[in-house]
Amino acid sequence: MQRVKVLVVGAGVVGLSTAVCVAETLPHCSVTVVAEKFSPDTTSDGAAGILLATEFPDIPLERQRRWFKESFDHLLAIADSPQAGDAGVYLSSGYHVFKDVPCDKKPYWADLVFGFRYMTDHEMKRFPNHKFGQAFTTLKCECLSYLPWLEKRFRVAGGQILHEKVTDLHKMALNYDAIMNCSGVGSRFLVNDEKVYPVRGQMLTVNAPWLKKFIRDGDGKTYIYPGVRYVNIGGTRQEGDWRMEVDKEDSEGILERCIRLEPSLRAAQVMGEWVGLRPGRANLRVEREYLSVQGRQVPLVHNYGHGGVGVTLSWGTALDALDLLRQSLYEKPPQARL
Amino acid sequence: MALFHCMIRIGSARYGSARFAFPLRDMKVCIIGAGVIGLSTAQSIYQHFHGRVTPLTIEVYADVFTPLTTSDGAAGLWQPYLYDKGNVQETKWNKETFDYLQSFLSSPDSVKMGIFLQSGYELCTETLPDPSYKDAVLGFRQLTKRELDMFPGYSYGWFNTTIMIEGKTYLPWLMDWLKQRNVKFHQRKIGSFKELADSGADVIINCSGVRSGDLQPDPELKPGRGQIIKVDAPWIKHWICTHDFSSGGNMSYIIPGSRLVTVGGVFQVGNWNLQNSSVDHKRIWEDACKLDPSLQHARIVEDWTGLRPVRSKVRLETETMRSGPRAFEVIHNYGHGGFGLTIHRGCAEEAARLFGQILEQKGLLAHSKSRL
Numbered sequence: 001m002q003r004v005k006v007l008v009v010g011a012g013v014v015g016l017s018t019a020v021c022v023a024e025t026l027p028h029c030s031v032t033v034v035a036e037k038f039s040p041d042t043t044s045d046g047a048a049g050i051l052l053a054t055e056f057p058d059i060p061l062e063r064q065r066r067w068f069k070e071s072f073d074h075l076l077a078i079a080d081s082p083q084a085g086d087a088g089v090y091l092s093s094g095y096h097v098f099k100d101v102p103c104d105k106k107p108y109w110a111d112l113v114f115g116f117r118y119m120t121d122h123e124m125k126r127f128p129n130h131k132f133g134q135a136f137t138t139l140k141c142e143c144l145s146y147l148p149w150l151e152k153r154f155r156v157a158g159g160q161i162l163h164e165k166v167t168d169l170h171k172m173a174l175n176y177d178a179i180m181n182c183s184g185v186g187s188r189f190l191v192n193d194e195k196v197y198p199v200r201g202q203m204l205t206v207n208a209p210w211l212k213k214f215i216r217d218g219d220g221k222t223y224i225y226p227g228v229r230y231v232n233i234g235g236t237r238q239e240g241d242w243r244m245e246v247d248k249e250d251s252e253g254i255l256e257r258c259i260r261l262e263p264s265l266r267a268a269q270v271m272g273e274w275v276g277l278r279p280g281r282a283n284l285r286v287e288r289e290y291l292s293v294q295g296r297q298v299p300l301v302h303n304y305g306h307g308g309v310g311v312t313l314s315w316g317t318a319l320d321a322l323d324l325l326r327q328s329l330y331e332k333p334p335q336a337r338l
Numbered sequence: 339m340a341l342f343h344c345m346i347r348i349g350s351a352r353y354g355s356a357r358f359a360f361p362l363r364d365m366k367v368c369i370i371g372a373g374v375i376g377l378s379t380a381q382s383i384y385q386h387f388h389g390r391v392t393p394l395t396i397e398v399y400a401d402v403f404t405p406l407t408t409s410d411g412a413a414g415l416w417q418p419y420l421y422d423k424g425n426v427q428e429t430k431w432n433k434e435t436f437d438y439l440q441s442f443l444s445s446p447d448s449v450k451m452g453i454f455l456q457s458g459y460e461l462c463t464e465t466l467p468d469p470s471y472k473d474a475v476l477g478f479r480q481l482t483k484r485e486l487d488m489f490p491g492y493s494y495g496w497f498n499t500t501i502m503i504e505g506k507t508y509l510p511w512l513m514d515w516l517k518q519r520n521v522k523f524h525q526r527k528i529g530s531f532k533e534l535a536d537s538g539a540d541v542i543i544n545c546s547g548v549r550s551g552d553l554q555p556d557p558e559l560k561p562g563r564g565q566i567i568k569v570d571a572p573w574i575k576h577w578i579c580t581h582d583f584s585s586g587g588n589m590s591y592i593i594p595g596s597r598l599v600t601v602g603g604v605f606q607v608g609n610w611n612l613q614n615s616s617v618d619h620k621r622i623w624e625d626a627c628k629l630d631p632s633l634q635h636a637r638i639v640e641d642w643t644g645l646r647p648v649r650s651k652v653r654l655e656t657e658t659m660r661s662g663p664r665a666f667e668v669i670h671n672y673g674h675g676g677f678g679l680t681i682h683r684g685c686a687e688e689a690a691r692l693f694g695q696i697l698e699q700k701g702l703l704a705h706s707k708s709r710l
Contacts (some may be wrong), residue, residue, distance in 0.1 A: 045445045076488075079632070080488055080583065080631060080632075081631050081632065082631050082632060082633075082634035083635070084573060084632030085634075085635050085636060086635060089504060090573040090574065090575060090632070091575065091576060092370050092575055093457045093575070093576065097695050102650050113481065114484060114485050115479065115482060115485060115497055116480075117477075117479070119477075120477070122476075123476065123477060126444070135409070135477060137457075137497075137576075138487075142573075206549060209572070209596045209597060210449060210452075210454035210502075210596045211454065212454065212455070212456045212457070212575045212576070212594065213455060213456070213575075226575060228572050229572055262447045262455070263444045263445070263448075264443075264445070264449050266445075267445060267446070267448075267449040267450075282405075288524075289510070305641075
């Protein structure tokens with residue numbers, strides 16, 4: 001049987017997860033990942049990678065839940081294995097505190113993480129500016145380790161890597177039987193999706209090895225996530241902001257807000273600053289279309305628009321994208337239908 | 339000496355109505371032992387009596403100091419034994435220590451003290467009654483079935499957040515604190531209480547831990563040998579302790595510190611051997627890798643052996659002794675087993691209270707209304 005050539009565009013957490021899913025599940029596919037940026041230069045590399053999610057308004061909740069569950073279970077198996085340290089995947093417990101009581105006190109993923117409960121009044125005393133809190137144990141997936149680990153897994157499954165910036169999918173489709181678009185915020189230009197917009201996030205890495213628990217403010221703008229060696233503190237959520245340069249005022253704001261949440265950070269040395277553009281979109285896009293290329297119908301599976309929940313939903317959406325690809329390969333393309 | 343007395347009298351006359359406690363001579367307190375018990379007792383005594391008893395000289399005598407004490411090797415997890423077996427005093431002292439440490443967590447000193455919060459899992463092979471400390475720690479709850487699924491072989495357990503106190507940081511912080519207040523340290527092995535009494539000690543505080551038997555035989559005091567492996571596995575952010583009463587006290591645990599993860603353990607009562615055992619190492623390592631498979635790829639840094647000062651209960655009491663015609667007091671504060679860091683402050687405060695009683699009995703502590 002002739003090998004089916006699949007091209008995955010994008011080498012962030014979504015691209016590599018999708019590529020691994022295809023390469024490991026469809027052995028008759030020969031998979032290539034093409035991207036301008038690889039770890040440690042992708043958006044995913046700066047993400048804290050804590051598994052928790054906000055809801056997309058128009059996607060059935062059951063589907064979002066399934067994405068979350070599949071990603072969580074996949075990562076939990078890694079965390080509970082000898083690979084955990086290499087992959088940078090491990091359990092992380094902490095507090096999610098809200099300045100105002102949210103309408104939805106219990107998110108859809110509450111029963112998918114471990115030990116979800118509301119914080120007691122005694123626990124809330126530590127956060128005088130906050131009125132409500134959730135305590136739970138979830139997973140943290142550090143892409144600086146996880147992406148190289150995925151890449152290794154991809155190569156073991158026969159995957160190929162191409163370092164190239166893709167600007168024309170039609171051109172790429174000349175040489176491939178199927179394309180999977182995991183180009184994140186780049187989809188704005190690559191597929192002219194005006195619904196995609198950057199949500200700029202700035203983050204600091206600090207040396208505070210005594211911090212073991214995460215603290216996140218429900219507004220998503222202030223967080224402290226203990227990483228493997230350093231602690232990621234942040235952040236910002238600047239919509240429509242394409243700036244990749246570090247903003248000193250943002251750094252000062254982050255330090256001030258995080259020290260208020262966790263005073264011991266005063267003693268922490270700042271190791272670095274980082275900026276990334278979350279691929280914002282009202283709703284995540286996992287769907288398939290076809291590219292007409294020289295008389296052929298080339299399936300184009302989209303898997304982008306994960307906003308701030310890329311790591312959280314990476315494996316689940318990759319599995320959905322895989323399903324769409326599989327369907328495309330086994331059913332006749334639209335043009336041939338009667 | 340007469341001039342000194344004269345000056346004291348002049349002093350009290352000058353300051354009129356303030357009733358001051360002036361001893362007829364130096365009040366010299368000598369503490370034996372510079373582990374967490376000795377140092378924290380020195381601190382409590384200073385805090386309560388500096389300025390109320392003048393002059394008050396505090397000296398610490400020990401043959402080993404940080405980082406070589408038993409306290410330095412301990413993982414530093416605040417956790418009493420599951421049940422206090424009626425030693426309600428100990429439960430009280432444990433909680434007092436927790437609350438005391440908790441009050442420092444948001445202070446600028448917390449990092450220098452080596453204290454921080456950490457959550458973790460307590461795993462049991464059978465359903466057990468809630469532990470004595472369930473209300474002292476934070477967020478205590480039972481483990482859910484899904485959580486227990488991560489730990490095959492364990493059918494029940496608890497989750498909670500407790501405080502870590504790392505001896506290698508806490509002890510230097512205590513020593514600095516004491517040195518800044520003129521507490522003197524002497525590196526010397528003390529052969530007997532009499533030796534210190536004869537050199538001028540009025541009150542001796544015996545914080546000599548597992549070797550207290552060298553100073554005064556105590557058949558109830560035994561070494562509880564522990565061996566640990568220090569591992570570089572910084573992705574581990576929770577402690578895991580197992581409670582399996584069928585294991586003869588050798589219970590597996592994984593406790594991340596600020597730098598390395600402490601993996602243990604054994605609890606060999608009566609074993610004085612301070613050498614690391616390769617047999618123990620193998621068992622500890624295999625059990626821990628079963629608890630957390632991610633350890634298999636972790637880098638082992640070093641092994642360490644320490645002797646817990648095990649006793650049926652903590653000995654915290656005053657004993658009057660004689661050296662020739664002279665009587666002197668010894669306050670014993672030893673036998674804290676595997677919970678020295680956990681209980682230290684409560685015991686230090688109690689030792690200070692006992693010291694206060696001695697001062698009162700000697701008429702050295704008037705109920706002073708005001709201090710200068």
